[in-house]
Amino acid sequence: MFRHNTLRYAVLIFLAGAALFQALTAGYFGLEILTEILVLAILVLALDIVAGFGGMVSLCHGALAGVGAYAYALLSAKAGIAPPVAMAGAVAVTGAAGWIIGAVCSRSHGIYFIMATLAFGQMAYSYVFEAPVFGGDDGLGGIERLDLSLIGLDLNDSRTFALFCLALLGAVYGAAVLILRSGLGRSLSGVMHNEQRMRALGLTVWRVKADVFGLSGMIAGLAGVLAAQHVMFISPGLLGWTVSGEALVVVILGGLGTLVGPLVGAAAFVVLKHELSAVTTYWHLVVGVILIAVVISRANGIFGWVEARWGARIERRVADATRKQQPGEVARDA
Amino acid sequence: MAHDLGFWTLQALNALQLSMLLFLLSIGLTVIFGLMHFVNLAHGSLYALGAYFAASLAAVGGYWTGFFLAPVAVAGVGILLYSGLIKRMRKSGSMAQVLVTFGLIFALLDLTRIFWGDLALAIEVPALLDGRLGFLGVEYPTYRLFIIALGLAIFGALAFVLGRTQIGAMIRAGVDNDAMAACLGINVERLFFIVFCVGCALAGLAGAVAAPLLSVTPDMGLQILIPTLIVIVIGGLGSLKGAIAGSLIYGFVQTFGAVLAPQLASVLIYALLAAVLVIKPVGLFPAKG
Numbered sequence: 069m070f071r072h073n074t075l076r077y078a079v080l081i082f083l084a085g086a087a088l089f090q091a092l093t094a095g096y097f098g099l100e101i102l103t104e105i106l107v108l109a110i111l112v113l114a115l116d117i118v119a120g121f122g123g124m125v126s127l128c129h130g131a132l133a134g135v136g137a138y139a140y141a142l143l144s145a146k147a148g149i150a151p152p153v154a155m156a157g158a159v160a161v162t163g164a165a166g167w168i169i170g171a172v173c174s175r176s177h178g179i180y181f182i183m184a185t186l187a188f189g190q191m192a193y194s195y196v197f198e199a200p201v202f203g204g205d206d207g208l209g210g211i212e213r214l215d216l217s218l219i220g221l222d223l224n225d226s227r228t229f230a231l232f233c234l235a236l237l238g239a240v241y242g243a244a245v246l247i248l249r250s251g252l253g254r255s256l257s258g259v260m261h262n263e264q265r266m267r268a269l270g271l272t273v274w275r276v277k278a279d280v281f282g283l284s285g286m287i288a289g290l291a292g293v294l295a296a297q298h299v300m301f302i303s304p305g306l307l308g309w310t311v312s313g314e315a316l317v318v319v320i321l322g323g324l325g326t327l328v329g330p331l332v333g334a335a336a337f338v339v340l341k342h343e344l345s346a347v348t349t350y351w352h353l354v355v356g357v358i359l360i361a362v363v364i365s366r367a368n369g370i371f372g373w374v375e376a377r378w379g380a381r382i383e384r385r386v387a388d389a390t391r392k393q394q395p396g397e398v399a400r401d402a
Numbered sequence: 403m404a405h406d407l408g409f410w411t412l413q414a415l416n417a418l419q420l421s422m423l424l425f426l427l428s429i430g431l432t433v434i435f436g437l438m439h440f441v442n443l444a445h446g447s448l449y450a451l452g453a454y455f456a457a458s459l460a461a462v463g464g465y466w467t468g469f470f471l472a473p474v475a476v477a478g479v480g481i482l483l484y485s486g487l488i489k490r491m492r493k494s495g496s497m498a499q500v501l502v503t504f505g506l507i508f509a510l511l512d513l514t515r516i517f518w519g520d521l522a523l524a525i526e527v528p529a530l531l532d533g534r535l536g537f538l539g540v541e542y543p544t545y546r547l548f549i550i551a552l553g554l555a556i557f558g559a560l561a562f563v564l565g566r567t568q569i570g571a572m573i574r575a576g577v578d579n580d581a582m583a584a585c586l587g588i589n590v591e592r593l594f595f596i597v598f599c600v601g602c603a604l605a606g607l608a609g610a611v612a613a614p615l616l617s618v619t620p621d622m623g624l625q626i627l628i629p630t631l632i633v634i635v636i637g638g639l640g641s642l643k644g645a646i647a648g649s650l651i652y653g654f655v656q657t658f659g660a661v662l663a664p665q666l667a668s669v670l671i672y673a674l675l676a677a678v679l680v681i682k683p684v685g686l687f688p689a690k691g
Contacts, residue, residue: 183675
């Protein structure tokens, strides 16, 4: 089951503080990058829930986010539904898509699971690419952002939009922790560690997998909706398998199954991408080499490496510090 | 429908040609997976490298220089990858292998861009195979017939080697149970190495023969990767029968789908893959029962 420790809390507070600082002080370009990080962070949280805590390595989360983005665009721009309802509708559609994919793929394991999710992702990609209603290769434009003028917020301002995304990321993180701590989340980690035993205990394994995949799909859908609102334009490229691959890379670079790690990974990936593409057009080469190095080093990503090295020590320090505040306990130990 | 027999023959030949190209790629990938349990997503990049080597060599010494030397060059790259990276990743899980080879795709993509630039290259079809040939009442480009013949020849050769020779028996034993094969005195590691090199060479060969048909671009490896993976997952990992069956299914569904139901063509093959995975999660003809 997912637990917080001192290091995780510290990194979370640091990340939240840094994002808030950036959101309040940065110029237009900085805010764009921050929003990109926040949207990617929501997507990789969705992926970490299934891959890190359920062993379901999915190569369709980019496509799920794309489905969310297209569903929102169609509902709001084409069908003329009010943005808040369209947003909820898009999240629901993506959740349903995720549930179905999870249910269908629940019997596959390992490389077959990866391939099956890849197939579903590509299926969505080629359908969106071909069907005229989605605008084909040209994509869809004119996507509106949510109207929050009722509570005095103008989301067309990029600073407000970045803060809005940050608030949603916080909510999604909280939801992810709640999901993983619930009965469903505990069943999921049971299934990951020993599916046979969980089945023998009377658990309907495919339901657990499908439910979690559906919830994860909803989060991915939210990321897609925000991405669509951010850029106000969508194209089929959003659903391509390399987007899902990149999301997986971010999760791995950050630290699989830590929830905090993927957030670190998202920030590192986007900043690295922008810094490198300013220097060279061959930034894929650098990212590829870093990815290979991280996987070969056998560390669980950046955050996993830090946690394995210093996590235990920090934990001990904190425990010592709290003990010193209670002298009675020390005396009893001696 | 108002199509005559010649039309169907033409489509069947197109489908067969696509199948054979995919077969050349998928056989290497599937046997590498079956024998080594190694997931090599970078196989498509090796195909792209093959096309680039062929284009460069063809510019120097004509088409046939590229045709014969490109597979050797790609096998050389394969040896480098094997000794530098893949040997080390052998004992890791499939997840780590997927990620390392995904990183390799990124790296190789940009390396080809650095060496050959972003512009598409083209190769001339050799004079010997230029032109058209009358075949079952239709005119068909000789070069495409050559690809079909080449694919069938490679299939025949591999079927013979895997089914009738001692090294084939050793490979089949290794796919079936590598620990037991090692106990019986087979040098499984060396076998892996040979199979990996042959797989890389076949990917390079596929790139070299595909180069005159398609334009040679850095992302051609990415484009072919998904069809290749679909082929081996439908066919079942590790078996020659699976690779040829998967290739034919893919080639025919794709080609005839595009003719009969253009709206659904692109979705059809993925739906088929999903159906196969639901009904037989390990593919149609897996090497292991």
